[in-house]
Amino acid sequence: MSDNKKIHKFSLNDRNIVLDINSGDVHVVDDIVYDMLDFYEKYTKEEILDKLSSKYSKRDLEEAYEEISELKKEGMLFSDEIDMGNIKYNEQNVVKALCLHVAHDCNLRCKYCFASQGDFKGERLLMPLKVGRKALEFISINSGKRKNLEVDFFGGEPLMNFDVVKELVSYGRILEKKYNKNFRFTITTNGVLLDEDKMDFINENMSNVVLSLDGRKKINDYMRKTVNGQGSYDIIVPKMKKMVEKRKDKDYYIRGTFTKYNKDFSEDIMEYYNLGFKKVSMEPVVASPKEDYALMEEDLEEVLREYEKFSKEYIDIKKKDKDFMFFHFMIDLNQGPCIIKRTVGCGAGSEYMAVTPEGDLYPCHQFVGNEDFKMGNVFTGIENTTIRDEFKKANVLTKEECSGCWARYYCSGGCHANAYNFNKDIKKPYKIGCEMEKKRIECAISILANM
Secondary structure: EEOOOOOOEEOOOEEEEEEEEEOEEEEEEOHHHHOOOOOOOOHHHHHHHHHHHOOOOOOHHHHHHHHHHHHOOOOOOOOOOOOOOOOOOOOOOOOOEEEOOOOOOOOOOOOOOOOOOOOOOOEEEOOOHHHHHHHHHHHHOOOOOOOOOEEEOOOHHHHHHHHHHHHHHHHHHHHHHOOOOOOEEEEEEEOOOHHHHHHHHHHHHHHHEEEEEOOOOOHHHHHHHEOOOOOHHHHHHHHHHHHHHHOOOOOOOEEEEOOOOHHHHHHHHHHHHHHOOEEEEEEOOOOOOOOOOOHHHHHHHHHHHHHHHHHHHHHHHHOOOOOOOOHOOOOOOOOOOOHHHHHOOOOOOOOOEEEOOOOOOEOOOHOOOHHHHHOOOOOOEOOOOHHHHHOOOOOOOOOOOOOOOHHHHOOOOOHHHHHHHHHHOOOOOOHHHHHHHHHHHHHHHHHHHOO
């Protein structure tokens, strides 16, 4: 693996890969080009050919040098830093997505829960219908000319307040006509309360559903226990299988969390696949070092090896089953979002906010409960504009650690909440998360290079 300020190169899954950081161009190259790139911008042509003459023929070296030179001339290698000037991001303060906490309560007691087992370190509450309606009105009014809006029903466990969820979907359809909007509703659930009626409503009305399961039974049941201390696997897996079967071709994700206790998380991903789940995600736990399940820097080497190991298995699976999708190995090499979006990331605190059962607004679901980040209320609007301005300015151009990182235009600076929780500064990225994200990006690119 090698870096300079303009390119990043690595070898993985039998491919030599070179990423031009600023243009986003990705090249699969042979050994001679791969080796020559270490010297290309530091030495003259004659010096480079001399350095590599014991390993390659002069003719091959000449051809490799010309190939690199042509790519550079076309702006596909060693391209210059993107001139962002004074980045203008969301000047109109358009809100395009809300996370509605319809339930600050939960029927599971997961050990690693950032929401403090559903109550977000406060009272156990359900969102009243009038608050939810006001939230939908808030995003309709504050979304400017944007037509497509996202609303995720979240908790705690949103199925504990499902009547309100249904009422809000109906109200959203009314607001669509009034404001010329299109609501894309999603729901995140642990699946305990799923039944035929709920499945049918969700499948008819939700563009996506996220189902929480941590993989193997012993792993899931150790971390995701019911209120009475029993494991949840046998309760939820049959319901999730039926749910996915009924959804047919509509989007869903089975989402898990891995901890220090299952650093062999590829086994849990394979559990999903063997259960018939084709769209899956497995997220690293983010927890205080005081917790026995927390991932620490000394775990990184093993975790990164596991990503590489699974990337090899994933290639084999994808060649036989193109429908299998692991969220963290999906990557868009066709530039994807615009450069501003790739610079600022998720939009938390500006384009995206979370709404509590009382109607309070926070930058995202992971800041809920921290009064220092309360931005306002759906009934009164944004009152603390300072928080919004701070989040708008938090991007890869203002984060010192991001400025020299090859992955900056893929990860967009990482998670603000993780940065704050570990460093008390949304502009100082969470180091462990950065290293895992970089490895996931390398794996994802190497997978495409093999397909």
